[in-house]
Every structure is written in structure tokens, then in C-alpha cells.
Amino acid sequence: MQLSTKHLLGIRDLVPNDIQIILDTAAQFKEVLQRPIKKVPSLRDVTIVNLFYENSTRTRISFELAEKRLSADTINFTASGSSVKKGETLLDTVNNILSMKVDLVVMRHSASGAPHFLAKHIPAAIVNAGDGINEHPTQALLDAFSIREKLGTLQGKKIALLGDIMHSRVALSNIYLLKKMGAEVMVAGPPTLIPKYMQQAFDVHVEYDLKTALEWCDVANVLRIQLERQNQVLFSSLREYNLQYGVKRSLLDNLNKEIVIMHPGPINRGVELDSDVADSKQSIILQQVENGVAVRMAVLYLLAGGKTIQN
Amino acid sequence: MKVLIKKAKINDPASPFHNSTKDILVENGIIRAIDSSITEPADEVVDIPNLSVSPGWMDVFAHFCDPGIEHKETLATGAAAAAAGGFTTVMVLPNTKPVIDTKSQVEYIVRASERLPAQILPIGAITRKTEGKELAEMYDMHASGAAAFSDGLHPMQSSGILLKGLQYVKAFDGVILQLPDDESIAAHGLVNEGIISTRLGLPGKPSIAEELIVSRDIQLAKYTDSRVHFTGISTPKSVALIKEAKEHGVKVTCSVAPYHLALCDEDLMQYDTNLKVNPPLRTREDMEALRVAVAEGVIDCIATHHLPQDYDAKVLEFEYAKDGMIGLETCYSILRTYLPQLQEERIVELLSVNPRKIFDQPVSINVDQKASLTLYQPDEQYTFAQKNIASKCNNTPFIGKAFVGKVAGTVYGKKLSLNQ
Numbered sequence: 001m002q003l004s005t006k007h008l009l010g011i012r013d014l015v016p017n018d019i020q021i022i023l024d025t026a027a028q029f030k031e032v033l034q035r036p037i038k039k040v041p042s043l044r045d046v047t048i049v050n051l052f053y054e055n056s057t058r059t060r061i062s063f064e065l066a067e068k069r070l071s072a073d074t075i076n077f078t079a080s081g082s083s084v085k086k087g088e089t090l091l092d093t094v095n096n097i098l099s100m101k102v103d104l105v106v107m108r109h110s111a112s113g114a115p116h117f118l119a120k121h122i123p124a125a126i127v128n129a130g131d132g133i134n135e136h137p138t139q140a141l142l143d144a145f146s147i148r149e150k151l152g153t154l155q156g157k158k159i160a161l162l163g164d165i166m167h168s169r170v171a172l173s174n175i176y177l178l179k180k181m182g183a184e185v186m187v188a189g190p191p192t193l194i195p196k197y198m199q200q201a202f203d204v205h206v207e208y209d210l211k212t213a214l215e216w217c218d219v220a221n222v223l224r225i226q227l228e229r230q231n232q233v234l235f236s237s238l239r240e241y242n243l244q245y246g247v248k249r250s251l252l253d254n255l256n257k258e259i260v261i262m263h264p265g266p267i268n269r270g271v272e273l274d275s276d277v278a279d280s281k282q283s284i285i286l287q288q289v290e291n292g293v294a295v296r297m298a299v300l301y302l303l304a305g306g307k308t309i310q311n
Numbered sequence: 312m313k314v315l316i317k318k319a320k321i322n323d324p325a326s327p328f329h330n331s332t333k334d335i336l337v338e339n340g341i342i343r344a345i346d347s348s349i350t351e352p353a354d355e356v357v358d359i360p361n362l363s364v365s366p367g368w369m370d371v372f373a374h375f376c377d378p379g380i381e382h383k384e385t386l387a388t389g390a391a392a393a394a395a396g397g398f399t400t401v402m403v404l405p406n407t408k409p410v411i412d413t414k415s416q417v418e419y420i421v422r423a424s425e426r427l428p429a430q431i432l433p434i435g436a437i438t439r440k441t442e443g444k445e446l447a448e449m450y451d452m453h454a455s456g457a458a459a460f461s462d463g464l465h466p467m468q469s470s471g472i473l474l475k476g477l478q479y480v481k482a483f484d485g486v487i488l489q490l491p492d493d494e495s496i497a498a499h500g501l502v503n504e505g506i507i508s509t510r511l512g513l514p515g516k517p518s519i520a521e522e523l524i525v526s527r528d529i530q531l532a533k534y535t536d537s538r539v540h541f542t543g544i545s546t547p548k549s550v551a552l553i554k555e556a557k558e559h560g561v562k563v564t565c566s567v568a569p570y571h572l573a574l575c576d577e578d579l580m581q582y583d584t585n586l587k588v589n590p591p592l593r594t595r596e597d598m599e600a601l602r603v604a605v606a607e608g609v610i611d612c613i614a615t616h617h618l619p620q621d622y623d624a625k626v627l628e629f630e631y632a633k634d635g636m637i638g639l640e641t642c643y644s645i646l647r648t649y650l651p652q653l654q655e656e657r658i659v660e661l662l663s664v665n666p667r668k669i670f671d672q673p674v675s676i677n678v679d680q681k682a683s684l685t686l687y688q689p690d691e692q693y694t695f696a697q698k699n700i701a702s703k704c705n706n707t708p709f710i711g712k713a714f715v716g717k718v719a720g721t722v723y724g725k726k727l728s729l730n731q
């Protein structure tokens with residue numbers, strides 16, 4: 001079992017077989033995580049640096065936990081309170097860290113393409129933990145894992161990505177992955193938050209009406225309004241956003257089916273998702289988080305050229 | 312100082328020697344003789360096989376970064392890059408530190424270029440500090456040698472100020488250059504908005520940001536009956552608007568950058584920062600339409616958009632990398648390689664005849680004229696390499712590219728520059 005790529009820069013670069021391998025490996029790790037002793041020695045003597053140039057809670061903890069469960073040595077780095085504040089370039093920072101013999105780099109960065117840039121200049125394997133508005137591949141993998149767990153397959157399923165598509169790296173990675181695995185994809189949200197060439201670029205359905213999207217889909221993956229990434233006014237107010245595009249109990253109750261609700265977190269409660277939906281039994285949001293650790297273990301394990309998963 | 316050029320095919324529609332192969336003798340910067348065979352001894356003899364010669368080429372939009380940003384380029388290295396690319400006259404951007412917005416700034420460049428192997432003509436700023444607010448002293452700058460006016464890399468946004476600027480330069484029949492870009496549209500855009508930008512997760516900049524300004528400025532040129540030159544035209548719609556305006560007698564002309572003829576957004580898949588330019592690389596269809604417009608004559612000239620960026624400005628995250636590509640050294644080879652259908656005469660029109668007509672810098676290959684000559688080999692094949700770059704910076708994606716058509720050198724006044 002080997003991936004066709006040395007890095008995980010994005011789902012864009014993966015072939016369906018890679019995705020299959022990662023999801024299957026993740027299933028094995030999920031089983032490991034149910035045991036009383038959750039730690040395996042697979043990445044003993046592998047050193048991983050978690051480079052977070054942008055804030056993160058979930059992803060960072062999830063990666064760190066995955067690394068620890070695999071017995072890797074980890075170093076954490078955040079841009080605030082580091083040499084970045086003193087003006088050091090990304091390449092210098094990484095080369096300095098690598099000179100201390102680091103094998104793998106997990107990086108989150110606010111600029112699209114930053115991990116691709118790094119991959120051209122450093123020898124270590126890179127896992128993209130989110131770059132700008134481009135990709136967040138491990139999120140898409142854990143979303144796919146969670147859908148597969150819930151519905152048995154991705155093939156032929158109808159997945160709607162709702163909300164801020166334009167600023168969402170989760171959306172792009174999900175689209176790449178779901179299309180590669182044979183699912184049908186719709187993006188829905190206000191026209192100002194959906195890139196103009198979405199349909200031509202990905203052959204996905206584009207919808208501006210939330211109710212229509214919910215009626216169409218099997219799974220609604222509700223995306224976070226990226227308040228921190230809005231550098232211009234793209235909608236009038238959070239109140240109006242919630243009225244038009246917030247996923248509400250009443251909307252779901254009027255559907256003649258039960259759809260699965262997902263969210264990559266962190267949730268803006270009362271904006272894109274109401275609490276009585278987020279916390280309902282239709283929601284698999286916390287399972288997504290749980291699966292995140294197993295999926296990230298699989299990715300790190302496969303990229304580190306892992307030996308067999310030991311008991 | 313005598314320079315003798317042997318057996319060169321003269322390509323100058325304005326010269327009585329057009330289309331004939333002659334020897335040319337230049338003495339102390341003046342063309343002394345043009346004849347079938349000149350045997351007079353000379354200090355330098357240029358004898359290169361399959362050589363063509365045309366009136367010196369002129370670039371209308373290059374950044375030499377001097378004064379103030381000399382770690383990227385200086386007037387001296389810029390002039391060397393110009394000579395290497397076959398240009399004897401270059402109009403340089405006002406976006407220096409300080410901005411070229413006064414007589415003394417203009418004079419600094421004019422004077423410094425006197426000893427260089429290419430003529431450097433400053434483009435004066437339209438507004439003080441290129442802030443787009445108050446008109447700069449354009450009469451004074453014109454009298455000191457500014458060849459045209461533009462806010463350069465900060466295209467004029469205000470219709471009102473541009474209108475006044477266009478009226479103001481009418482007094483001396485001046486030309487205003489505009490890099491058309493409506494900065495209020497997709498201010499954070501990094502590449503052309505389209506299928507590729509969507510797939511790459513990079514913020515897009517739509518064509519309409521360019522086309523709106525082209526459309527607006529045509530109206531302003533018409534209203535003021537003044538002259539506008541658009542540079543960096545990159546979409547078929549812009550071309551169509553300009554074509555229509557010309558047909559209606561509006562005084563507009565335009566130029567394109569070589570990279571818009573050679574590259575498109577599909578080349579961006581690896582986030583190569585050397586391909587980050589403004590206006591951005593457009594779609595393949597746009598690129599192909601632009602090639603047709605160049606061949607058919609709607610495009611008046613080629614502007615290299617030579618924009619040097621040092622290593623540290625390009626070797627970093629795509630979003631943070633600076634815009635631009637060096638363009639003087641590769642311009643001719645790009646035209647020959649990517650537009651092989653262009654006749655030699657059309658290339659000379661694009662690189663010399665038209666820009667010299669628009670900006671009133673005539674030269675001619677004739678006896679007793681000041682020497683401004685470009686020497687080139689239309690069919691020479693070579694691989695573009697580091698050693699072909701004379702600029703201070705190497706920000707070009709063409710290193711390693713196999714080219715057809717090579718510049719042999721230039722004669723500008725008393726200065727002979729020959730490439731390896």
C-alpha cells in the first residue's frame with residue numbers, strides 16, 4: 001500500500017486509489033483508537049513539526065494527537081511569538097527547523113499554494129493542514145470517512161456544500177475528493193460567496209436557494225462563514241445571512257427525508273447553523289472530529305512510509 | 312571610432328535601402344556610408360551570418376527602478392538589458408523612489424542615460440507621487456525630456472483627474488499611458504479569474520477590471536480629443552473596444568506584453584511566482600486571440616513590461632511574491648518563437664516604427680543620420696540561458712527555453728553592444 005505522492009498538498013493531486021488507501025488505513029486506526037492502549041509504535045524515531053502560521057484549535061490538536069498515538073516526536077510552532085514576527089521568511093524558518101533533523105512538516109498557512117512552494121524547496125514530506133482559500137485535504141478525507149461510515153459509500157451520494165464557498169478551503173478539497181469518488185456535489189450559498197466559474201471548473205451544481213439545496217441532498221456539509229477571511233463586504237449582516245442561509249430545524253422538519261448534517265467547525269452558532277440542528281441526532285459533527293484523528297494518523301503513517309500497523 | 316557592419320539585410324520601410332543587403336559604416340555615432348561593399352578599415356567590424364538590421368527598437372513600458380530601488384535594477388543594468396534585447400530606446404516607469412514627478416527627476420534620468428548604450432526616456436507621473444490626486448508639473452517635465460505621462464503601476468482610477476490630465480497634455484500633444492485596471496474590482500485578486508483560479512484556490516481578478524477602464528478611457532480620450540496609449544492589453548474584449556475606437560477616429564493606441572502572447576493561466580498549476588504578473592496571465596483563448604490581434608495589426612506595438620524582481624521578492628509564497636517579469640532580453644525571441652507567422656516587416660513595425668511614431672522618437676537607416684540600429688538574426692536558434700540576461704534580476708520563466716530568433720546587438724550613437 002503506497003500513495004502515488006510524496007506529500008499531501010491537496011486532494012487535487014491524489015488519484016482515487018490514494019483516497020481509498022487513506023480511508024481504509026484510517027479505518028484500521030479507528031479500530032486501534034477504541035482499544036484501552038491507543039498508542040502504536042509505527043512512527044517511533046520519526047520527528048514531525050507542526051507549523052501553524054494561522055490559528056487553529058481542532059486541526060492542530062487532532063494532528064498532534066495523531067502524531068502522539070503513532071509515537072512520533074513532535075514539535076509545535078506557531079507564527080505568533082516566533083521568529084516570523086522578527087521578519088524571517090517561511091523558507092528560512094523551515095530550513096532552520098529541518099537542519100535539526102525533522103522528517104515531516106505539517107503546515108497551515110494563510111497563503112494559497114504555500115505548501116506547494118515549500119515542496120519545491122525542501123526535502124521533507126509535507127502535509128497541508130490548510131492553505132489560504134485553496135485546500136484542506138485532511139478535512140476532506142475525514143469528511144469522506146464520516147460520510148462513508150454513516151452511509152456506507154460515497155458513490156452516487158448527493159452532497160451539498162452550503163455557505164461561504166469562496167473563502168473555504170474545505171469546500172475545494174471536498175469537491176475534489178467527492179468528484180473523484182463518484183459522489184454528486186452541489187454548492188449553495190449567496191452568489192457573492194460562490195466563485196463565478198464554479199460550475200465550469202468542477203462540474204458541480206450551483207444553487208442560490210437553501211431550501212432547494214436541502215431538498216436535493218443526502219448530506220449537507222455546512223461551511224463556516226469565514227469572518228476572518230472577508231476582506232470586503234460580501235453580505236449585508238449576519239442576521240440577514242442567518243435568515244436566508246442559516247440551516248434551521250424548521251427547514252429540516254419540512255423535508256420528507258432525514259439528511260445528514262456536517263460542519264468542519266468551528267461553528268458560528270445562530271449564523272450558518274442553529275444549535276437545535278448542530279446538536280441534533282442528524283448531526284455527525286462530533287464524529288467528524290473523532291474520525292479526524294484516525295484519518296490524520298493514516299496520512300502521516302502512509303507518508304512516513306510506515307511499516308505495518310503494529311498491535 | 313568607426314564601426315563597420317558587414318552584409319546586413321536592411322529592414323526599414325522609411326529607408327531607400329529597405330530590403331537590400333548592405334554594409335553600413337558608422338563613424339562617431341553617425342551613419343557615414345551605406346553601400347554594397349565598404350572596405351574602409353574600422354575599429355570594430357561586425358560580420359555575423361544571416362544578419363538583419365532595423366531602426367533601433369523602442370520599448371514603451373519598462374521599470375529600471377532607479378532612483379531608489381537599485382537592488383532590483385539601475386539605469387546602467389537596465390540599459391545593458393535593453394541593448395541585449397535589441398532596444399536602443401526605452402521609456403521607463405515613474406514608480407521609483409522618489410517618483411518621477413518633477414523636472415529634476417526627469418533630468419536625472421535623461422542625464423544619466425547619456426553615457427549608456429541605450430536612450431532612456433522617463434515617463435513622467437500624471438499626478439504627484441502617483442497618488443492619483445493632484446496633477447504633477449507635466450509641462451515642466453515635458454520640457455525636460457519626459458516622453459509621455461502615466462502613473463505607471465498605479466493606474467489612474469479617478470475619471471475626473473484623468474480627464475483633467477488628458478486636457479492638460481493637449482497643450483504639447485502629449486500621450487497618456489494607462490495600464491488599464493479597475494482596482495476596486497477584486498483588489499485582492501492574484502491571477503486571472505476563471506476555471507484555473509477556481510481550481511487553484513487563488514483569488515481571481517476578472518477581465519472586466521481591465522475592460523471597464525479601457526472602455527472608460529476611450530470615452531475620456533474622445534471627449535478630450537487627447538491621446539491615450541493602453542499598455543498590457545490582455546483580453547479580446549479590450550482589443551475589440553480599441554479597434555472600434557480607432558475606427559471612429561479616437562486617438563487611442565495600444566501595446567501588449569510579450570508574456571501575454573507566450574503564456575496563459577494554465578501554466579500556473581505549479582504556483583510559479585515568475586508567472587505572477589499584472590495584468591495576470593489570461594486564458595488560452597485570450598492568449599490566442601491576442602496573437603491574432605498582433606498579427607492583424609490592431610495592436611500597435613509590443614511593450615516589454617520589464618519589471619525586475621530580486622530573488623527575495625519572488626522566492627516565497629505566491630500570494631506574497633511581487634508582480635512582474637523581466638522582458639527586454641526575451642522580447643524578440645518570444646515574438647519569433649510564439650508567433651512564427653509574423654512577417655519580419657511587421658515585427659519591425661511593432662518594435663520600432665509604431666512606438667517611435669506614437670511617442671515621436673524617429674530614427675532612420677540613412678546616411679548622415681544618428682546611428683540607432685538593432686542587429687538581429689531571425690532564424691538563429693538558441694537556448695535562452697542565464698548568460699543572456701543583463702538585467703540585475705533573473706525573474707523570468709524562459710531560462711532553458713529553446714528560442715528561434717536572436718538579437719545580435721545594437722549600435723546606439725557611438726556605442727556598439729554585441730551579444731555573445
